[in-house]
Amino acid sequence: MNLLKEIRQGRPRAIAKAISLVENNGARAQRLMKGVFACRREALVVGITGAPGTGKSTLVDQMIGYLRAAGKSIGIVAVDPSSPFSGGAILGDRIRMMRHSVDEGVFIRSMATRGHLGGLAKATGEAIAIYEAAGKDYVLAETVGVGQDEVEVVKLADLILVVVTPGAGDDIQTFKAGIMEIADIFVLNKADSPGAEKTERQLRAMLELSFQDKGPPPLVKTVATKGKGVDALMTEIGRLTGARNRRAQEERRKRLLFWMLRDVTREKIFQLISRHVEEIELKELVDRIYRRETDPYTVADELIGRLSLKKKPGKRG
Numbered sequence: 001m002n003l004l005k006e007i008r009q010g011r012p013r014a015i016a017k018a019i020s021l022v023e024n025n026g027a028r029a030q031r032l033m034k035g036v037f038a039c040r041r042e043a044l045v046v047g048i049t050g051a052p053g054t055g056k057s058t059l060v061d062q063m064i065g066y067l068r069a070a071g072k073s074i075g076i077v078a079v080d081p082s083s084p085f086s087g088g089a090i091l092g093d094r095i096r097m098m099r100h101s102v103d104e105g106v107f108i109r110s111m112a113t114r115g116h117l118g119g120l121a122k123a124t125g126e127a128i129a130i131y132e133a134a135g136k137d138y139v140l141a142e143t144v145g146v147g148q149d150e151v152e153v154v155k156l157a158d159l160i161l162v163v164v165t166p167g168a169g170d171d172i173q174t175f176k177a178g179i180m181e182i183a184d185i186f187v188l189n190k191a192d193s194p195g196a197e198k199t200e201r202q203l204r205a206m207l208e209l210s211f212q213d214k215g216p217p218p219l220v221k222t223v224a225t226k227g228k229g230v231d232a233l234m235t236e237i238g239r240l241t242g243a244r245n246r247r248a249q250e251e252r253r254k255r256l257l258f259w260m261l262r263d264v265t266r267e268k269i270f271q272l273i274s275r276h277v278e279e280i281e282l283k284e285l286v287d288r289i290y291r292r293e294t295d296p297y298t299v300a301d302e303l304i305g306r307l308s309l310k311k312k313p314g315k316r317g
């Protein structure tokens with residue numbers, strides 16, 4: 001049967017196959033993605049980020065439980081940096097969500113940071129689109145909030161949760177750089193640990209300061225291991241994504257589509273160039289740039305110029 005049709009029916013094997021295809025970024029993936037896009041289905045995409053060990057996977061597991069009880073279907077992408085430990089981390093995520101692995105309404109997929117031709121954010125964005133085409137109501141994207149790659153990934157979400165834990169107050173400076181300003185909801189997980197109240201106070205003070213203009217994002221306390229605070233978190237998610245905020249969501253989606261268009265166009269232009277320019281010449285050009293005889297800007301102009309010449313043979317200048 002046709003792969004797209006099987007995806008639309010929500011068949012797990014078809015979803016798995018489709019995600020592998022986009023990870024490998026071949027011509028078949030492109031054809032498939034055109035069909036996926038035409039499906040016009042949308043999920044609510046929630047990004048969950050935070051340092052390793054803050055309890056993201058445990059929280060995701062609880063969110064799955066909550067959403068399944070409400071009859072919702074869910075796709076999960078767990079993005080892990082491909083350090084020597086990633087195998088272990090991904091395995092850990094899998095184990096923490098294991099109780100859902102036999103549930104047809106839940107699909108879990110891990111993606112490693114490196115080894116993606118065309119970029120991790122692109123592959124993850126495509127995986128999300130595949131889940132949407134498969135009719136998932138929610139997509140939960142767990143990512144470690146460290147590198148630039150992960151920040152790009154979490155920006156694909158309609159709503160972003162930043163998970164912190166007690167004691168995090170000590171390195172609050174690290175949040176300031178990068179991840180903090182993209183949070184829609186702060187989750188203070190491990191609220192059962194010592195120092196939770198102190199961290200809460202510090203966090204609230206910091207948020208008040210940093211979000212003076214638009215007001216601080218909500219802070220929800222959870223104990224993921226016991227499912228405490230999960231109702232409150234889900235209520236907050238519902239509130240922020242409700243009808244009143246529909247416009248903001250639309251704007252965000254459009255911004256993403258613009259990025260996607262930019263990435264796809266960029267990639268296609270480079271593919272075109274690669275078709276017209278021998279690899280050996282590209283290597284020589286890089287050598288010349290290395291020797292500072294020329295620069296990437298000049299070379300790019302030159303290469304693009306050649307493309308337009310190829311298009312209109314005979315019509316020079």
Ligand SMILES: Nc1nc2c(ncn2[C@@H]2O[C@H](COP(=O)(O)OP(=O)(O)O)[C@@H](O)[C@H]2O)c(=O)[nH]1
Binds near residue numbers: 222223
């Ligand atoms: N005490 C306590 N431990 C938790 C809580 N949530 C998660 N943990 C533990 O923290 C560890 C890391 O959790 P995990 O979900 O893998 O974190 P991740 O790396 O952010 O995905 C595990 O041993 C969890 O059992 C919590 O609310 N309280």
Ligand SMILES: [Mg+2]
Binds near residue numbers: 058089092142
């Ligand atoms: Mg995890």
